[in-house]
Amino acid sequence: MPSKLLQKYFRMDKLPHIWCPGCGHGIIMKSVVEAIDELGLEKDKVCIVSGIGCSSRAPGYMDFNTLHTTHGRALAFATGIKMANPELHVIVVTGDGDSAAIGGNHLIHAARRNIDITTVVFNNNIYGMTGGQYSPTTPTREKGTTAPYGNIDKNFDLCELAKASGATYTARATAYHAKMIKDLVVKGVKNKGFSFVESISICPTYYGRKNKKGESPDMMKYLKDNSINVKALNKLPKDDLKDKIVIGELYKNEEAEYTEEYQKIIEMFRQEV
Amino acid sequence: MENKVKLMQGNEACVEGALAAGMKFYAGYPITPSTEIAEISSLRLPRVGGKFIQMEDEIAGMAAVIGGSLAGLKSMTATSGPGFSLKQENIGYATITEIPCVIVNVQRGGPSTGLPTSPSQGDVMQAKWGTHGDHPMIALTPYSVRETFDLTIKAFNYAEKYRTPVILLLDEVIGHLREKIEIPNKEEIEIFDRVKPSCEPKDYKPYRVEENDLVPKMASFGEGYRYHVTGLVHDETGFPSNDSKIAEELVNRLVNKVEDNIEDIANYEEYMLDDADIAIVAYGATARSAKSAVNEARENGLKVGLFRPITIWPFLTKQIKELTKKVKKILVVEMNLGQYLIEVERAADKGATIYRYNKINGQLISPDEIIKKIKEDIYA
Ligand SMILES: Cc1ncc(C[n+]2csc(CCOP(=O)(O)OP(=O)(O)O)c2C)c(N)n1
Ligand code: SF4
Numbered sequence: 001m002p003s004k005l006l007q008k009y010f011r012m013d014k015l016p017h018i019w020c021p022g023c024g025h026g027i028i029m030k031s032v033v034e035a036i037d038e039l040g041l042e043k044d045k046v047c048i049v050s051g052i053g054c055s056s057r058a059p060g061y062m063d064f065n066t067l068h069t070t071h072g073r074a075l076a077f078a079t080g081i082k083m084a085n086p087e088l089h090v091i092v093v094t095g096d097g098d099s100a101a102i103g104g105n106h107l108i109h110a111a112r113r114n115i116d117i118t119t120v121v122f123n124n125n126i127y128g129m130t131g132g133q134y135s136p137t138t139p140t141r142e143k144g145t146t147a148p149y150g151n152i153d154k155n156f157d158l159c160e161l162a163k164a165s166g167a168t169y170t171a172r173a174t175a176y177h178a179k180m181i182k183d184l185v186v187k188g189v190k191n192k193g194f195s196f197v198e199s200i201s202i203c204p205t206y207y208g209r210k211n212k213k214g215e216s217p218d219m220m221k222y223l224k225d226n227s228i229n230v231k232a233l234n235k236l237p238k239d240d241l242k243d244k245i246v247i248g249e250l251y252k253n254e255e256a257e258y259t260e261e262y263q264k265i266i267e268m269f270r271q272e273v
Numbered sequence: 274m275e276n277k278v279k280l281m282q283g284n285e286a287c288v289e290g291a292l293a294a295g296m297k298f299y300a301g302y303p304i305t306p307s308t309e310i311a312e313i314s315s316l317r318l319p320r321v322g323g324k325f326i327q328m329e330d331e332i333a334g335m336a337a338v339i340g341g342s343l344a345g346l347k348s349m350t351a352t353s354g355p356g357f358s359l360k361q362e363n364i365g366y367a368t369i370t371e372i373p374c375v376i377v378n379v380q381r382g383g384p385s386t387g388l389p390t391s392p393s394q395g396d397v398m399q400a401k402w403g404t405h406g407d408h409p410m411i412a413l414t415p416y417s418v419r420e421t422f423d424l425t426i427k428a429f430n431y432a433e434k435y436r437t438p439v440i441l442l443l444d445e446v447i448g449h450l451r452e453k454i455e456i457p458n459k460e461e462i463e464i465f466d467r468v469k470p471s472c473e474p475k476d477y478k479p480y481r482v483e484e485n486d487l488v489p490k491m492a493s494f495g496e497g498y499r500y501h502v503t504g505l506v507h508d509e510t511g512f513p514s515n516d517s518k519i520a521e522e523l524v525n526r527l528v529n530k531v532e533d534n535i536e537d538i539a540n541y542e543e544y545m546l547d548d549a550d551i552a553i554v555a556y557g558a559t560a561r562s563a564k565s566a567v568n569e570a571r572e573n574g575l576k577v578g579l580f581r582p583i584t585i586w587p588f589l590t591k592q593i594k595e596l597t598k599k600v601k602k603i604l605v606v607e608m609n610l611g612q613y614l615i616e617v618e619r620a621a622d623k624g625a626t627i628y629r630y631n632k633i634n635g636q637l638i639s640p641d642e643i644i645k646k647i648k649e650d651i652y653a
Contacts, residue, residue, distance in 0.1 A: 011501075014512065044497050049340075060501055060512065065494040067343065068503035069336065070366050076333035080340025080348070083324050084298055085495045088344065106336075109329040262326075266319045 009033045009043070011063050018057055022216025024175035024201035028122050029058045031178050031199070032093065035185035036064075047088045049078040051103060053095035053129045055122030055201070072102030075110040078117050086116070086259040089189060096123040096137040100156055104136070111165035114193040115258040120185060121158060121196070124203035132206030143210045158198050163251045168193035170251040174200040176223040177247060184249065192257045200245060277456040283447040284309035286418045286454060287351070287377055288317060290425030293462055296375075297323035297346040300337035302330050302356060305389045306445040307379035310351035331356035335363035338374045342367075343502065345493030347429055351377035354387060357396055358403065364438050365404030366504045368527060371480070371488060373432035373467060375425070377441045379448040382635045391635030392445035394557055397612040400440045401586045407524055409531035411538055412440040412586040416560045418452035424540075424583070430465040431538060435530055436488040442585060444608065446558035446637055467491045474498045480523075481509035488530055531587055540583035541592060545571065549578030551651055552596055554617060555606040556582045559638050563606055566643035577647060585613070590620045597625035602651060604628040606638055 002012065010033070019025050036046060046064040050056035052071035059066035065088070069077045074092045082090045092099075099107050099121050110117060126144060127133040134144030134151040137158065141150040159170040169191040173180040181199050188195030202208065202219040213219050223245065228236065230248035281289070287310055291299075299314040315325040323346070328334040334350045341348040352360060357378045367374055380396045382388025387395075396403075400412040411431050415421040425441060432439040470477050470490040479500040480489045489509075492498035505513040506520045514520070531538065545567055546552060555563035560581045570577040580596050580603075582589055593616075597603055601624060605614040610631050618627050630646045632638050 044499060045495060047344075047494050060503070063499060065499050066501045067340075067494075068501070068505070069339075070362055070504060073332060073336045073363065076328065076336030077340040079326065079328070079333070080298070080300055080337030080342075081344045081494060082340075083300075083326055083337065084341040084344035084346040084348075085493075088495050105329050106333055109333070262319075262324055266322055266324075269319045270322055271320045 005030070005033060005037060009037065009063055010061055014061050017061055019054060020205045022202070022204045023054070024124065024203070025055050025058065025122050027175045027178050028120065028181060028199045028201055029061065029093070031181035032091065032120055032185055033062060034182040035189065038182065038186050039189055041089050045088055047081055047090045048093060049074045049081065049090060050093045051095070051098035053098045053127070055093060055095040055124070055128075056098055058093045072098050073106065074098065075103060075106040075117065075119065079110060079115055082115055082117055082259055083262070086263070090117045091189070092117055092119040094119065094121055095128070096121060096125065096158070097127045097135040100136040100158055100161070107162065108165035111162050111167040111194045111196065113258040114166055114168055114255050116192055116194070118185065118188040118195040118197065121198045122201045123158065123198055124201040124207055126203050126207035128203045128206055132210055145210070159196060159250050162196035166194065167196045167251070168253045168255050169195035171196070171249045172198040172200070172245070173247045174223040174227055174245060175202055176220050177227065180247060187249065191252070193255060276458055279454060279456060280451055281418055281454050282309060283418050283421045283443060283450045284379065285313050286422040287425045287441065287443070288313040289456065290422040291349050291375065291429065292317060292321060293422070293459070294426040294429035295347045295464060295466070296349050296429065297321070298338070298341035298348040299323075299325045299350065300328050300341065300348070301334040301350040301352060302328055304353045304356045306381055306448050307351045307353045307377060309448070310377055310379070331359035332363060335360040335376070339363060339367050339370070339372050342372050342374045343494050345495070347373070347433070349375040349377065351379065353379045354381045354383045354396065355385065357399060361403040365406060365408065367438040368404065368408045369504055370502050371436035371491070371527070373436055374438050375428045375432055375441060376438055377443065379443040379445060381445055382633065388635040390445065392558055392608060392637055393633070393635065394444055394559065394608040395612070395633070396442065397585060397609065400442055407528060409437060409528045410440065410586040411435065411437060411531060411584070412442050413540065413583060414442045414556045414585050415447060415583070416557055416581065417447070418450055419454040420583070421447060422454060422456065426462060426464070427540070430463070433467045434465045434487065435534070436467065436491060437531065442557070444557045470498060478509045479511040480507060482526070487534070535587050538584055538587060539589055539592065541589060542581040542583065544579040544581065546578035546580065546600070548576055549600055550576040551602045551604060551647060552578050552580050552600045553604045553606055553643065554580050554582065554613070556585065556613070559606050559608055562638050562640045563643060565640035566647070569640060569644055570647060575647065575652065582613070588616045588620065593617055593620040594622055597622040601625050602628070604630060604643075604647065604651060606630045606643055608632055608638060
């Protein structure tokens with residue numbers, strides 16, 4: 001018997017999903033839905049937008065207003081939706097390649113505007129859908145099908161990028177910390193502004209195999225062993241932090257939200273015709 | 274009420290037409306010679322309760338316009354040459370997802386950054402084939418400020434009626450031209466709004482065409498009909514499908530909803546063609562010179578007429594064929610190296626002779642040049 005959550009929020013006839021066995025994406029998707037459930041949002045008022053990639057196939061399974069757009073452009077589509085109807089809770093689910101490579105410019109500008117959109121990045125450090133090419137979050141020296149000798153690019157810290165661009169809420173968790181993802185998405189949706197939740201995923205099929213990270217359980221164990229809660233950060237010597245994944249709520253700030261600011265302009269300059 | 278008479282620029286008339294049609298959302302990125310459309314929209318929209326946003330680039334502008342339309346607002350973007358190229362992927366997205374929107378392209382000389390402030394008609398083929406795959410396209414070209422007003426309204430109406438992006442092809446001359454225009458009263462303007470579903474949400478099939486309908490009924494996100502939209506080939510439920518039969522049916526339906534209704538979409542003007550030996554085919558700013566050339570030719574006793582396509586796409590195959598049967602000699606005049614010409618040649622009657630006059634140096638084609646071409650090449 002499928003769980004209540006599944007029955008209530010998923011399009012049962014679209015399951016099973018297309019993700020590989022052991023992929024982390026399903027866990028993150030479930031956490032997003034749990035967050036929506038906890039927030040008690042009306043399904044008709046939720047809009048889930050994605051770009052293109054393995055992660056971006058998530059909206060198809062979720063029973064809301066769902067939009068699967070072009071590669072990298074989810075945030076630009078979402079911006080139009082939120083502008084047109086600020087009543088909608090707009091959640092963008094996207095990959096690391098989708099959001100930070102082809103869509104990098106949209107990410108920094110959506111953050112800069114502080115428009116009330118919650119972005120959940122399914123970061124598997126690789127391009128899954130196209131078969132394992134390196135992405136902007138593949139760690140330097142690690143391999144992808146287009147980095148057979150090890151990638152020489154520096155990788156992005158996506159939360160730092162979002163914060164520097166103007167996001168008023170940034171947070172990170174991993175597929176191992178599913179409940180934490182849920183908590184962070186809840187806070188992200190509550191934040192009136194641009195919220196960015198990076199969720200470290202795993203892609204055993206490509207990233208795992210290319211970089212000899214073992215099977216799915218090994219990769220999950222890695223996430224568990226190498227994550228440090230931001231609250232414990234000060235207590236640790238700096239050296240211990242190398243290559244560690246800092247998780248938890250990383251940044252929060254209150255600032256004017258874009259659609260509300262625009263509404264003020266309308267109220268000031270509207271003319272009766 | 275008296276109709277308002279105003280001195281207006283083409284780009285301004287485009288915004289006024291859009292507002293008259295019900296535009297409530299504009300998203301775009303500035304580029305000459307289309308910039309005034311963004312500027313005037315930013316000024317006018319909040320006054321009517323609408324919204325303007327300057328996006329980070331043209332790709333984002335197109336994406337936001339699609340999002341805005343899907344969430345229920347009539348939406349428009351405007352651009353020029355390089356920006357039009359950037360929008361193409363998402364124009365294809367709007368086509369396959371059947372989301373109404375209007376894209377204005379005030380053409381400038383190309384390729385690439387080309388001639389920023391000079392007129393051109395170089396994007397005729399890009400308007401049709403710029404996005405990948407087989408798809409329909411509606412593109413309209415005005416030749417005066419008043420017609421820019423009227424055609425922008427028409428562009429919105431076709432977009433809503435056929436659920437497809439519609440392109441308004443201006444050129445720099447028309448965009449920046451100032452003319453006195455009479456703005457029609459509201460009651461004189463015909464507006465078409467997308468047809469919304471009235472069924473129970475659970476019965477809604479977002480891509481099913483009901484009997485007697487032209488296109489599927491369209492619910493806005495947030496109205497209680499939850500559904501899925503994807504740029505992948507999809508079935509009538511909106512979900513992706515790899516079924517070759519479904520793919521074929523979808524693409525054919527998209528193309529045919531426009532091609533089968535060409536009579537509704539076909540706009541053109543015939544001028545002094547009744548007794549003509551030679552027809553000039555010209556559109557946009559070039560048609561203004563062509564009209565002067567016709568008048569001058571007539572004063573000289575030459576039987577010249579003008580056929581002015583207003584609908585550029587879908588191509589007016591039937592009308593052009595009839596024309597070439599009737600006059601046998603046609604001169605296609607364009608500010609490009611013969612993009613519309615190719616289609617005229619394709620459609621022409623076998624016995625017809627097609628002449629061409631083209632210019633790509635950023636200068637308008639003058640009436641004198643057209644007369645000279647007719648006297649030296651065609652009548653000689
Ligand atoms: C314009 C464009 N360029 C390239 C592609 C091919 N493509 C599809 S998904 C993808 C990468 C997806 O990677 P990511 O966003 O990290 O998601 P993942 O599949 O790893 O979840 C690429 C390059 C495309 N669909 N569109
Ligand atoms: S390729 Fe990787 S990211 Fe894509 S479904 Fe498989 S495991 Fe997941």
